Amino acid sequence: MAVELWIRSYGPNGFLHNHQFAQLVLPLQGTLDIELEGRGALLDQTRAAYVAPGVRHDQISGEPNRFLIVDIPAHLDELPLFPRISTGAARLIQRMARTGAALWTPLLVDALQEEPRHSWTVSQMAERVGLSPSRLHTIFRQELETTPHAWLAERRLEDVQRWLTDTDRSIADIALQAGFSDQSALTKALRKATGKTPATFRQKQ
Numbered sequence: 001m002a003v004e005l006w007i008r009s010y011g012p013n014g015f016l017h018n019h020q021f022a023q024l025v026l027p028l029q030g031t032l033d034i035e036l037e038g039r040g041a042l043l044d045q046t047r048a049a050y051v052a053p054g055v056r057h058d059q060i061s062g063e064p065n066r067f068l069i070v071d072i073p074a075h076l077d078e079l080p081l082f083p084r085i086s087t088g089a090a091r092l093i094q095r096m097a098r099t100g101a102a103l104w105t106p107l108l109v110d111a112l113q114e115e116p117r118h119s120w121t122v123s124q125m126a127e128r129v130g131l132s133p134s135r136l137h138t139i140f141r142q143e144l145e146t147t148p149h150a151w152l153a154e155r156r157l158e159d160v161q162r163w164l165t166d167t168d169r170s171i172a173d174i175a176l177q178a179g180f181s182d183q184s185a186l187t188k189a190l191r192k193a194t195g196k197t198p199a200t201f202r203q204k205q
Contacts, residue, residue: 003070003073005068006071006158010065012061012062013060014060015167017057017058017167018053018055019053019166020053021072022071023051023071024048025043025049025051026048027047027068028067030061030064030066031063031065033061034058035058036057037055043067117176117177122137122149126148154193156179156189159177161190165202171186186198
């Protein structure tokens, strides 16, 4: 497992879970109430969290927030001196370095987290970030080298892969929560993106 980077927003409904890799939770915006094995803390601009492998944890927030999540393949003291960064993480770093994308991408991520099942149109996405649909298309093409709908599909699959890895929720429930019409639609999308079905992806984690 390479080092993975994610930008995530959290809402008022959390769920207790654990995973077999270590994780750093670094605040970018807002606050987050997190509980690690019964010990709670408020994460803000002055406090981060280290989640060791296997530690059961939960997190909630009642305000707009963004956190940089760093998934690490082992305990920090076992991490190689020069760990490999995944391709996806490298792409995220490149995107964050582009000022234009950094300004409005978190707004779309927040909107998706708030209403994951919503069938977003380009016009609705553009309205959320204060741009015209044509301008949003142009920025996506120039800065992210993709389209709004392709970007949206990628964000949903990131959530799916996280839930398949970190939770025991049913695949059908994950499909609906991520905004897919049914389990079959999710299976088709995940197979196209990774070559694996949801069940196979979960078994290999």
